[in-house]
Structures are given as C-alpha cells and as structure tokens.
Amino acid sequence: MRNTFFVLLILSILISTLGILSIYSATHDKPGRLWQDIYKRQLLWVSLGLSMFLIISHFNYRRIWDWIYPLYGLSVLFLAMVFLLGITRLGAQRWLKIGWFNFQPTELTKLVMIIVLAGYFSRKSPDNISLLVKRMNLWQGLILPFILVAIPVGLILEQPDLGSAVMLIFIFICIIYLSEVRLRYIIIFLLTLLALTPFFWYFLRDYQKERVIVFLNPNIDPLGAGYTIIQSKIAIGSGGLFGKGWLSGTQSQLHFLPESHTDFIFASFTEEWGFLGAIFLLGLYYLLIWQGILVSQRTTDPFGRLICLGISLSLAFQVAINIAMNLGLAPVVGLPLPLMSYGGSSVLVTFISLGLLVNIDKTKNIF
Amino acid sequence: MLRLKIFNIGITLIFLILGMGVFNLAFLNHPKYRELSKKNSIRLLPQEGMRGRIFDRNNKVLVDNKICYDVGILPQEVENLDELLMRLAKLLDVDFQRLKNEFGNGYIAPFAPVTVLKNIDIKKAVRLEELKLELGGVIIQPKLQRYYPYKELASHLLGYLDEIDLWRLTRLESYGYKTKDIVGFGGVEERYDYYLRHEEGGLSVEVDHRGRFKRVLGYKPPRNGKDIQLTIDLELQRIVENNLKTKGCVIIMEPFTGEILALASYPNFLPSLFFNKKNYLISSLFNNPDAPLLNRAISGLYPAGSVFKLILACCALQLDKLDIHKTFFCPGSVNIGRQKFSCWDTHETQDLFLAIVHSCNIFFYRLGTLLGPNLIHEWALKFGLSKPTGIDLPYERKGFVPSPILRRVYRFQNWFEGDTANLSIGQGELLVSPLQMLRMISVFANRGFLVKPYIVKAIDGRDISDYQKKIVPLGLKEKALIYIQNALRSVVSNPEGTAHVLAELPVAVAGKTGTAQVEGKQSHSWFVGFFPFEKPRFAICVFLENGGPGYYACLLARSIIEAMYNTGLLN
Numbered sequence: 001m002r003n004t005f006f007v008l009l010i011l012s013i014l015i016s017t018l019g020i021l022s023i024y025s026a027t028h029d030k031p032g033r034l035w036q037d038i039y040k041r042q043l044l045w046v047s048l049g050l051s052m053f054l055i056i057s058h059f060n061y062r063r064i065w066d067w068i069y070p071l072y073g074l075s076v077l078f079l080a081m082v083f084l085l086g087i088t089r090l091g092a093q094r095w096l097k098i099g100w101f102n103f104q105p106t107e108l109t110k111l112v113m114i115i116v117l118a119g120y121f122s123r124k125s126p127d128n129i130s131l132l133v134k135r136m137n138l139w140q141g142l143i144l145p146f147i148l149v150a151i152p153v154g155l156i157l158e159q160p161d162l163g164s165a166v167m168l169i170f171i172f173i174c175i176i177y178l179s180e181v182r183l184r185y186i187i188i189f190l191l192t193l194l195a196l197t198p199f200f201w202y203f204l205r206d207y208q209k210e211r212v213i214v215f216l217n218p219n220i221d222p223l224g225a226g227y228t229i230i231q232s233k234i235a236i237g238s239g240g241l242f243g244k245g246w247l248s249g250t251q252s253q254l255h256f257l258p259e260s261h262t263d264f265i266f267a268s269f270t271e272e273w274g275f276l277g278a279i280f281l282l283g284l285y286y287l288l289i290w291q292g293i294l295v296s297q298r299t300t301d302p303f304g305r306l307i308c309l310g311i312s313l314s315l316a317f318q319v320a321i322n323i324a325m326n327l328g329l330a331p332v333v334g335l336p337l338p339l340m341s342y343g344g345s346s347v348l349v350t351f352i353s354l355g356l357l358v359n360i361d362k363t364k365n366i367f
Numbered sequence: 368m369l370r371l372k373i374f375n376i377g378i379t380l381i382f383l384i385l386g387m388g389v390f391n392l393a394f395l396n397h398p399k400y401r402e403l404s405k406k407n408s409i410r411l412l413p414q415e416g417m418r419g420r421i422f423d424r425n426n427k428v429l430v431d432n433k434i435c436y437d438v439g440i441l442p443q444e445v446e447n448l449d450e451l452l453m454r455l456a457k458l459l460d461v462d463f464q465r466l467k468n469e470f471g472n473g474y475i476a477p478f479a480p481v482t483v484l485k486n487i488d489i490k491k492a493v494r495l496e497e498l499k500l501e502l503g504g505v506i507i508q509p510k511l512q513r514y515y516p517y518k519e520l521a522s523h524l525l526g527y528l529d530e531i532d533l534w535r536l537t538r539l540e541s542y543g544y545k546t547k548d549i550v551g552f553g554g555v556e557e558r559y560d561y562y563l564r565h566e567e568g569g570l571s572v573e574v575d576h577r578g579r580f581k582r583v584l585g586y587k588p589p590r591n592g593k594d595i596q597l598t599i600d601l602e603l604q605r606i607v608e609n610n611l612k613t614k615g616c617v618i619i620m621e622p623f624t625g626e627i628l629a630l631a632s633y634p635n636f637l638p639s640l641f642f643n644k645k646n647y648l649i650s651s652l653f654n655n656p657d658a659p660l661l662n663r664a665i666s667g668l669y670p671a672g673s674v675f676k677l678i679l680a681c682c683a684l685q686l687d688k689l690d691i692h693k694t695f696f697c698p699g700s701v702n703i704g705r706q707k708f709s710c711w712d713t714h715e716t717q718d719l720f721l722a723i724v725h726s727c728n729i730f731f732y733r734l735g736t737l738l739g740p741n742l743i744h745e746w747a748l749k750f751g752l753s754k755p756t757g758i759d760l761p762y763e764r765k766g767f768v769p770s771p772i773l774r775r776v777y778r779f780q781n782w783f784e785g786d787t788a789n790l791s792i793g794q795g796e797l798l799v800s801p802l803q804m805l806r807m808i809s810v811f812a813n814r815g816f817l818v819k820p821y822i823v824k825a826i827d828g829r830d831i832s833d834y835q836k837k838i839v840p841l842g843l844k845e846k847a848l849i850y851i852q853n854a855l856r857s858v859v860s861n862p863e864g865t866a867h868v869l870a871e872l873p874v875a876v877a878g879k880t881g882t883a884q885v886e887g888k889q890s891h892s893w894f895v896g897f898f899p900f901e902k903p904r905f906a907i908c909v910f911l912e913n914g915g916p917g918y919y920a921c922l923l924a925r926s927i928i929e930a931m932y933n934t935g936l937l938n
Contacts, residue, residue: 237400275393
C-alpha cells in the first residue's frame with residue numbers, strides 16, 4: 001500500500017537526517033580527514049539504503065521462501081569467515097573486508113534469522129493447508145528451531161558480541177511466542193535458560209563481566225569501565241529541556257563521551273536537542289515500529305506476518321537496549337541505534353527490513 | 368490474538384519507560400548533570416596578583432616581591448619517572464626520595480602538573496630550562512614571592528607570611544579569606560593584611576577530554592595589593608639593630624606625633640624561613656626559650672623599675688602633694704611594716720629633684736606612702752598603663768597596674784604598706800610594655816600630651832596620618848612639667864646622675880634609667896629619654912631583658928645616639 005511506503009520513507013529519512021546531523025556534530029572537529037568525512041560516508045550509506053528500500057519494496061517477498069535455507073547457510077558462512085578473515089576493531093572481531101567496505105555479517109544475520117524463523121513456523125501441512133505449528137511437539141516446536149538459532153549465536157558469542165547474541169535469543173523467544181507454539185514449551189525454555197544463567201556468567205569474557213558489574217554500579221571504576229556510562233548520563237542530563245543546541249554539546253564536542261557517533265549517539269543527540277528532541281526521536285521510532293505491527297495485522301500470510309513482527313521486534317529491541325544503555329539502565333553492549341548510529345551494515349539492513357515491510361503490505365493487496 | 372496484544376502493550380511500555388528515563392535525567396536531574404558537565408569541561412587557571420610592598424618613611428623598600436620558580440612535572444609527558452627524578456635531584460641538589468614523595472602526594476591526573484620543588488633560585492631555573500628538551504615533562508613555573516632585602520631587619524614589626532591557620536580562617540572567612548590562602552602573621556603583614564593582600568584573578572577555559580585547551584570563556588584580571596608606607600626610618604632602624612645584640616628591645620618615636628621611627632626586638636628571625644614549610648629551623652624558632660618571634664616592644668611585659676618613679680613625681684607636683692623643697696633622708700635602707708626595703712646607695716638628705724637624679728628608692732617609698740596606692744594607680748592609668756597604647760600592630764599586651772581594690776577582687780588578699788612601697792619604685796605586680804614606657808616619657812618631651820604610637824603612614828599613596836594621630840592632653844601644669852624635664856636633664860648632666868654616661872654626647876639628652884629586679888635572675892635594664900633636650904625630636908626607650916643595671920641600657924642608648932649623630936640623622 002502506498003500509505004505505508006510514504007510513512008516509512010518519511011520516518012526513516014527523518015531519523016537518518018537527525019543521525020547524520022549528530023554524527024557531524026560529534027566528529028566534525030576531530031583531527032584527521034577520516035573523522036571529518038565520516039558524516040559523508042553515513043550520507044552515502046543512507047542513500048544506498050534508500051535505494052535498497054525502493055528496490056526491495058518492489059519485488060515479491062514470497063520469492064524469498066525458496067531462498068530461506070541458502071540465505072541461512074550464507075550468513076553462517078559469513079560468520080565463520082569472520083574468524084578466518086575478520087578485522088579486529090575495538091577488541092572484537094566483527095568485520096569482513098569486502099572491497100573498500102567493512103561488512104558486519106552479524107547485522108545481516110539478524111534479518112536472516114527473522115526470515116528463517118518466520119519461514120520455519122509458517123510451514124503448512126501439505127494435506128490440509130493448516131499451519132503445522134499448532135501440532136508441533138517439543139522437538140519440532142522448540143529444540144530444532146533453537147539449534148537453528150544456536151549455531152549463529154555461538155559464532156556471534158565468539159566474536160564476541162554479547163548484545164547481538166542476546167538479541168537473537170530474544171527474537172527467537174518472541175517469535176515462538178507469537179507463532180502460537182505451546183506456552184508450555186516456552187516456559188520450559190525460559191526455565192532452562194534461567195537455570196543455566198550461572199554457567200553463562202562463567203563463560204563471559206572478563207570485560208563483559210566488568211560491564212555488567214559496572215552497569216550495576218558505575219562509580220566502582222569511574223575512569224575505567226564506568227566512564228562511558230557516567231559521561232553518557234552527564235550528556236543526557238545536561239541537555240535539559242531544550243538542549244545545548246546543535247554543535248554546542250560540550251560532552252560530545254569536547255570528546256568526553258566516547259563512541260559519541262556510534263553506540264552513544266543518543267546521548268550526544270539528547271545533549272544538543274534536549275528532552276524535547278529526545279521525546280520527538282522516541283516518537284519517530286515508536287511510529288516506525290508501529291508500522292510493522294500494523295502491516296502484520298493487515299497481512300493474511302503467516303510468513304509475512306511473522307517477518308513483520310520480527311522486524312518490528314528487532315528494531316524495538318535495538319532501540320530499547322541502546323537507549324537504555326545510554327541512560328545507564330542497561331549494561332553497555334555493542335548494539336547500534338538503528339538508522340542513527342554510524343555504520344553501513346546496520347543502516348543497509350535496516351532499510352532492507354523496511355523495504356520488506358512495504359513489500360509485504362503491497363503483496364497482500366495483490367491477492 | 369491475545370499474544371499479539373500482550374506484545375503490543377509490551378512495546379508501548381518499553382517506550383514509556385525510555386521516555387521516563389530521559390525525563391528523569393534531562394529534566395528532573397538536569398541541574399546536577401549540568402554542573403557535572405561544566406566540571407568536566409571548564410577549568411580555572413589562577414593568576415596571582417602581587418602582594419603590596421612595604422616602604423619606609425623615605426620610600427625605601429623594606430619588603431618587596433621577586434620572581435622565583437617552582438619545578439613541576441607533567442606526568443603524561445614523562446617516560447621514565449624514576450630516571451627523571453634522579454636527574455632532577457642531582458641537578459637541584461635535593462634528596463631523590465623527597466622528590467618522589469612530593470610527586471606521589473601531589474599527583475592528581477596525567478594532565479595536571481605536579482609541583483615537586485618550590486622556590487628554586489634563578490640560576491637553577493636557568494640550568495633546568497637549558498636541559499628542558501632533554502628532560503621531557505619538566506615545567507618551570509614562575510611565581511612572585513616575598514623578598515626581604517634586609518633579611519632580619521625589622522622582622523618583628525613587619526611580620527612574616529604563611530598559610531592561613533584555622534584560628535585566623537574562622538575569624539576572617541567573612542572577609543573572603545579561604546583555606547590555603549597566604550596571610551600575614553604578626554606585624555604590619557598581619558594587621559594590614561586586608562590592604563596588602565592581592566586578589567587572585569584567572570582565566571576560565573574550556574578543555575576537551577584530555578585537558579587540552581579549547582577556548583577562553585572568561586577572564587578576571589588579578590588585583591595587586593596596596594603598597595604601604597611606614598613611619599619607620601630605614602637608616603635609624605639599621606643603626607638600632609646593629610647595636611642591639613642582646614635580648615631586649617629599642618623603640619624610637621617622634622614624641623609629638625607618635626610616629627614610630629625605629630622598633631627593634633632581639634632575638635629576631637628571618638621571615639623568609641617560612642617560605643619552606645618543612646624547614647626544621649621553623650620549629651626551632653617556636654621552641655627557642657628566648658622566643659625570637661616575640662615582639663618584646665609591645666608583647667613583652669616587665670616590671671617598670673625606677674622609670675615608674677616619674678609618674679609619682681608628676682602626680683605629687685601636679686596635685687601639690689609635696690613641697691618641692693621638702694627633703695627626705697636616705698639612710699640606705701628603711702623598714703616598712705615588717706619588711707626591710709633598701710636603696711641602692713646611701714643618698715642622705717635630698718629633695719624630689721635630686722631623688723630623681725639619684726633615683727633614690729627611699730625618697731619614693733616615702734612619697735608613695737604619702738600619695739597612697741589608689742592615687743598612684745589612678746595616675747599610672749592616666750599615663751596609659753594597664754591598657755594598650757593602640758599601636759597598629761597585632762598582639763599588643765596591656766600590662767597590669769596593681770591597686771588595693773584589684774588585689775581584693777582578684778586575689779582576695781589585703782594590700783599592705785609594703786605593696787605601696789614596691790609599687791612606688793615600679794616593682795611588685797606592676798607590668799608594663801616598653802612601648803608604654805616610651806609613651807610615658809614622651810609626655811615629658813612634648814609637654815603634657817599622651818600620644819598614640821603608630822607605624823603606618825600611608826596606604827596606597829594616601830597619607831593616613833590624620834586618622835592615625837591621637838593626641839590626648841593630660842592637663843599637666845607647666846611648672847610640674849618643666850620641673851621634671853629639668854630633673855630628667857640632670858639625670859644625664861649631673862655627674863651623680865644615673866645616666867651620666869650620656870653627658871658627653873654632642874646632643875643634650877634627658878632621660879631616666881631603671882633597674883627592675885627580677886627574682887632569681889639578673890635585673891632588667893631600662894633607659895627612657897628624649898633628645899635634643901631643648902627641642903625634642905626623638906623619644907627613646909631601651910630595654911634589655913635580664914640585662915643588668917640601667918647603666919647597660921644607657922650604654923646602648925649612647926652608642927645608638929652617637930651613630931645617629933655620625934650619620935647626620937640629628938641634623
């Protein structure tokens with residue numbers, strides 16, 4: 001439907017524009033051409049993303065159905081390649097160098113996993129075209145799909161990227177919940193997870209443990225691991241009602257706030273645009289996420305419905321965790337703020353997801 | 368569809384929580400975080416002004432400021448700290464461990480310089496500056512420091528500088544003083560600290576996360592302290608201090624106005640010792656039994672001895688209590704009550720005039736009994752005893768004049784005739800400061816006026832003498848004054864006079880000696896007087912603590928007056 005297309009187009013352009021303004025503000029006076037041109041690169045990514053958005057919204061998403069497992073295989077392959085050929089940055093091995101472009105396979109995996117899970121749970125019985133999901137037993141309804149998720153999650157944890165791994169698990173739980181798998185199985189899964197939590201703690205890297213401890217009390221190590229949280233809270237808190245004005249935020253301009261153009265872009269945005277700006281941005285995100293839910297309610301195809309919900313979910317999860325981490329309400333994990341944070345992979349994948357939403361909405365009308 | 372509804376509500380809830388989180392930080396806690404953000408990025412760079420200088424009456428500098436240097440280390444630029452400190456220690460000739468401790472105590476952050484050694488002289492600073500390229504991370508910070516060109520000269524009346532103590536801080540907080548301020552201790556530095564002190568100015572600058580300068584936000588220029596001109600004459604002060612080499616003090620005053628021309632107390636101290644707080648010599652100053660920090664001229668209290676007799680003589684003449692031809696016989700000693708009081712010689716028959724000349728104790732026992740203790744007390748107070756003279760120096764003590772009433776009130780004891788006798792010759796419980804005695808003798812020099820001594824003539828170029836001067840007429844009879852003046856002259860000119868050693872001076876001196884007995888120790892030696900006799904320009908008080916008979920004070924007075932004559936100060 002045209003309506004969804006324009007709403008999503010306007011929302012995504014608004015958010016990306018705010019993102020580029022904030023990236024410019026946070027980096028324009030850092031020394032070196034690389035830093036000063038970073039907003040141009042983001043501009044390029046957004047343009048690329050927009051064209052992807054247009055392309056994806058114009059072909060039938062049902063064709064993906066046949067490509068689910070090849071896509072799955074490809075993304076696992078990419079993740080595996082990260083180990084062999086990946087670039088280490090900021091202590092984590094997350095990037096693949098493809099030509100002049102550093103590609104982050106994790107971002108792609110997030111979307112692919114949504115599609116894979118949506119496909120898996122919308123399979124229909126060949127005899128009476130009813131959904132198989134209602135009759136799935138423990139093995140089919142829980143263990144098999146979990147193995148599908150666990151392979152990429154394991155690879156992502158090894159990078160290490162705790163945030164994305166947790167996000168995939170979360171998406172898995174939400175999709176089995178939304179695809180009407182028996183509540184019993186979900187409860188079994190959650191209880192198992194809970195019981196295993198102490199073991200996870202044991203497997204966490206030292207810096208990850210530190211982040212969790214610091215999240216619980218940032219003042220334990222104000223110049224070390226707690227520094228970012230403290231500076232981020234100061235940035236948001238000092239913004240006040242109207243903010244310090246664009247290019248006038250002292251926390252980001254004077255570089256007290258690390259990662260002010262990527263993970264902590266929300267803090268530098270709020271410092272300059274204030275409480276009202278932040279509420280406006282939150283409103284934009286809410287509308288964006290709500291579009292996915294609206295589309296899912298309009299579509300009759302269970303595959304499309306689950307994809308829509310999955311996309312809304314992954315956007316909501318990233319927005320929520322990223323902003324909560326900026327506010328000091330969640331531990332620092334490397335999740336970007338969709339469309340705002342600098343980063344090509346994330347921007348591209350987000351635009352592709354939005355394109356899928358438009359596509360699903362349109363396809364419904366054809367039927 | 369129930370599951371979807373729950374899901375939708377969940378997403379809305381999450382957004383509400385996020386919104387509330389932002390509201391909490393950016394709205395409710397905004398003031399707190401605004402301050403934190405300012406603290407992050409705004410630094411104050413203090414800029415010191417110059418403390419006011421102190422001049423003598425002829426505009427010669429007594430206390431100045433000069434540039435000296437602090438050695439600092441910028442931690443973020445140091446590669447090998449131990450090696451750097453080792454080389455510094457060798458170069459500056461200090462202990463390596465001491466530098467290391469200073470560095471450890473002063474360290475704040477990598478970008479904040481740590482001062483490891485203060486007040487090095489310019490030669491060492493230049494040598495360091497030459498080596499600066501080799502010794503990365505060393506900074507040499509110039510700063511102004513008090514400079515005393517004449518070392519110990521006038522140390523008591525000038526005072527010294529030190530970090531403010533708790534007692535002063537509590538008193539001065541409302542005047543804008545802060546902890547760690549450098550303030551004057553003792554003397555003019557303390558009394559006029561408010562005028563002398565400079566106001567710190569500074570730059571407020573914006574810095575980035577590594578403390579690098581970004582831009583200037585504001586500038587408040589420092590304010591220099593006000594210069595002060597004293598009534599002290601540097602030449603005279605030097606003469607006095609060159610002669611005063613035993614425990615005691617010498618004060619010279621202009622008798623008509625109260626301007627202090629010279630004030631010296633011995634032992635004295637070096638004010639520059641206090642720059643380095645860790646100097647062991649400081650504690651020896653405080654522990655020395657001779658109390659070098661005590662200004663004996665105003666804070667030392669002693670029995671007045673025979674000098675006090677002048678008050679009795681003046682009282683008797685003013686109130687006509689004594690016929691000037693009345694004589695008493697001095698047999699060398701006399702019994703008053705059950706006590707035996709002796710004179711220092713046998714003077715036989717003499718009148719008041721000769722009694723002053725000889726300083727006869729027996730005569731004044733008699734006169735004291737005649738006047739009675741209450742009248743003596745009243746007249747002592749009239750001459751400014753038992754209360755501060757009002758000189759503009761801190762820690763002046765007021766002394767004590769006993770009387771029957773005070774004895775009863777404070778000690779619950781009776782007053783005996785022996786006490787009157789003791790008081791008459793300035794002994795017993797009587798305590799005076801040398802400055803009070805000088806003020807007393809000035810009354811006879813200026814013919815009947817009690818002056819307030821003062822030491823500061825001008826502040827910041829503005830003459831404040833008119834505010835300082837306070838001259839109280841005592842209403843004494845001309846006849847009595849002339850009588851005592853002549854007697855004081857005779858003390859010097861009469862071959863039998865106690866101060867006859869001063870007779871050969873080229874200037875006519877008048878004065879009175881005193882020998883104040885101290886139990887178990889040598890007596891205090893007094894000489895108070897004025898000169899030239901015909902037209903007094905100087906009143907002098909020489910006091911030697913446990914210095915023996917008054918003769919020794921006279922000797923000191925003689926050499927001072929001689930030196931004054933030789934340098935032409937008397938012309």
